Amino acid sequence: MESKLKTIAALSLAASWAAASASAATVTYSNTHTTPKLQLIVDDDASPGTYRFSMSTTVGTADFLALGFNYSGISLAQTDFSLVSATRADDTPISPSLALFGDNTGSQSDCGAGCNFNGSGSASSFDYILRIGQQGGGGDNYVKTVVFDLTAPGSLDMNPFSQFAARAQSTTNPEGSIKADLIPPLGEPPTPVPIPAGFPLLVGGLAAFSLVRKSRKA
Structure with missing residues (x-):
C-alpha cells in the first residue's frame, strides 16, 4: 500500500511540474518570401518578466538590420533590451549594438x-x-543570427x-x-497551458505523501 501511495505521489508531483512548465508560450513568426525565409521565435520561458527573441533564416541568408x-504594454526604454548572442556570416560570435527607436505611438518608420x-x-x-548593428554587410556588420531579451x-x-x-x-x-x-501560423499564437492547471495534481501529490507518513506512524 505504501509503495502504491509513493508512486501516486511521485506521478502527481511530476505531472504538476510538467503542467507548470508548460505555462510558458512560444510563438514563431516568418515572412512570405521564398528566400530568404526569415524566422523570429518569441518565448517567455527565459525568466519571469522576460521575452526572448531569436532571429535567423531557415532558407537562404540575410543580414538583419x-x-x-507594435506593443500594447508599458512604454519601453533602451535599457529594457539586452543582447544574448549573435553570429556573423561565417558563424563567428559577434556583439552588435542594439538601438531602440520609437515612443509607443505607432508612428516610427525610421x-x-x-x-x-x-x-x-x-x-x-x-x-x-x-536596430541591430550597423548598415553594411561585411565582417562583424553582417548579423546572420541574433538573440536578445526584452524585460x-x-x-x-496575453500576447x-x-x-x-x-x-x-x-x-x-x-x-x-x-x-x-x-506573421505567426494562421495569424494566431498557440494557446499556452496556464500554471493553475497543475494545481490539483500538486494537491493530490501532497495528499498522497501525507497518507504515506500517516501509515508509517500507524
Missing part, C-alpha cells in the same frame, strides 16, 4: 542611417523599431505584440534587401 513591432520601413508590406510604421511585464498568453516586421540587407532575395512582415 532591424525589427519593427531607424537611423540606411534603415527604414517605408513602403514595406502592410506595416511601414510601428510603436518601436529595434517587460506580461506573458505571451502584447500585434505586429512584427524585419529589415534585412545582403539577402538571397533576387531583389536585394527586404522589408518583410512577419
Whole structure:
C-alpha cells in the first residue's frame, strides 16, 4: 500500500511540474518570401518578466538590420533590451549594438542611417523599431543570427505584440534587401497551458505523501 501511495505521489508531483512548465508560450513568426525565409521565435520561458527573441533564416541568408513591432504594454526604454548572442556570416560570435527607436505611438518608420520601413508590406510604421548593428554587410556588420531579451511585464498568453516586421540587407532575395512582415501560423499564437492547471495534481501529490507518513506512524 505504501509503495502504491509513493508512486501516486511521485506521478502527481511530476505531472504538476510538467503542467507548470508548460505555462510558458512560444510563438514563431516568418515572412512570405521564398528566400530568404526569415524566422523570429518569441518565448517567455527565459525568466519571469522576460521575452526572448531569436532571429535567423531557415532558407537562404540575410543580414538583419532591424525589427519593427507594435506593443500594447508599458512604454519601453533602451535599457529594457539586452543582447544574448549573435553570429556573423561565417558563424563567428559577434556583439552588435542594439538601438531602440520609437515612443509607443505607432508612428516610427525610421531607424537611423540606411534603415527604414517605408513602403514595406502592410506595416511601414510601428510603436518601436529595434536596430541591430550597423548598415553594411561585411565582417562583424553582417548579423546572420541574433538573440536578445526584452524585460517587460506580461506573458505571451496575453500576447502584447500585434505586429512584427524585419529589415534585412545582403539577402538571397533576387531583389536585394527586404522589408518583410512577419506573421505567426494562421495569424494566431498557440494557446499556452496556464500554471493553475497543475494545481490539483500538486494537491493530490501532497495528499498522497501525507497518507504515506500517516501509515508509517500507524
